[in-house]
Amino acid sequence: DVKVTQSSRYLVKRTGEKVFLECVQDMDHENMFWYRQDPGLGLRLIYFSYDVKMKEKGDIPEGYSVSREKKERFSLILESASTNQTSMYLCASSEAVQETQYFGPGTRLLVL
Amino acid sequence: EDQVTQSPEALRLQEGESSSLNCSYTVSGLRGLFWYRQDPGKGPEFLFTLYSAGEEKEKERLKATLTKKESFLHITAPKPEDSATYLCAVLAAGGTSYGKLTFGQGTILTVHP
Numbered sequence: 001d002v003k004v005t006q007s008s009r010y011l012v013k014r015t016g017e018k019v020f021l022e023c024v025q026d027m028d029h030e031n032m033f034w035y036r037q038d039p040g041l042g043l044r045l046i047y048f049s050y051d052v053k054m055k056e057k058g059d060i061p062e063g064y065s066v067s068r069e070k071k072e073r074f075s076l077i078l079e080s081a082s083t084n085q086t087s088m089y090l091c092a093s094s095e096a097v098q099e100t101q102y103f104g105p106g107t108r109l110l111v112l
Numbered sequence: 113e114d115q116v117t118q119s120p121e122a123l124r125l126q127e128g129e130s131s132s133l134n135c136s137y138t139v140s141g142l143r144g145l146f147w148y149r150q151d152p153g154k155g156p157e158f159l160f161t162l163y164s165a166g167e168e169k170e171k172e173r174l175k176a177t178l179t180k181k182e183s184f185l186h187i188t189a190p191k192p193e194d195s196a197t198y199l200c201a202v203l204a205a206g207g208t209s210y211g212k213l214t215f216g217q218g219t220i221l222t223v224h225p
Contacts, residue, residue: 004155033213043156043199043215058212088154098143098203101213104153 004104006091011109019078021107023091032074033092034058034066034100043090049074050097069090081111114139118216125190125223133185133219135200143205145183146213147176150197159185159198167225190223197221 025032033048035058045058047066055066066087067075074082074093078085088108092101115138125131126168137145144163148156162167162178169176175186175192197220201213 040217042217043201043213045212048212089206098147100158100161103148104160106153107157108153 004093006089006104006107008107011107013081013111015082017081019081021076021089023074023104024072025093029093029095031094031097034076036087036089037090038087042068084109086111114214116200116202116214116216118135118219122220127191127223127225128189130188133198135183135216137202139202139204141205144203145178146201147185148199150199156199192223192225194220195223
């Protein structure tokens with residue numbers, strides 16, 4: 001079974017803090033994704049990576065950056081957290097671009 | 113722009129009362145359509161992938177079908193443990209949408225005992 005893990009289930013941060021969300025997959029998948037999920041807005045793609053050290057912007061990249069130094073690990077960075085970044089963050093991975101994306105359990109982030 | 117619309121927004125069923133959820137899509141070349149189940153506070157759990165019109169997939173009480181414009185998730189004799197939000201997503205072929213899933217808003221299913 002594909003397993004995608006995320007470093008924290010719940011996180012509380014202060015405005016202006018730098019926040020790291022980490023995601024690890026154990027299936028040697030090429031592609032990894034970061035989404036946020038908000039009531040009424042659904043899932044929106046922040047960034048994705050189709051290879052180590054390669055990244056592409058999704059629909060809402062502003063205020064975020066990513067890092068993928070190793071194939072199995074994809075990090076989402078909030079350079080200076082703001083209250084409008086309070087959300088559920090979901091990481092996913094897939095073997096190939098057209099293949100199924102498998103999701104992690106999510107990190108619920110609260111920015112005060 | 114790719115669009116996915118799910119209906120109804122919410123559905124309440126009695127245990128054993130079969131029904132269907134709808135996912136209508138507009139996409140520039142469909143590469144795949146995906147169904148997920150999401151429980152409160154958790155990540156989406158993969159259910160089915162459909163690639164071409166006429167394709168059907170089944171798993172326990174769930175059956176997914178695909179036409180050129182929509183997909184249905186049929187739930188036969190549901191049980192309370194089937195209560196969840198069901199998400200539909202499409203993957204477009206080529207262009208600026210390449211590799212990006214577009215999600216619907218989801219259908220919240222509640223099954224009463």
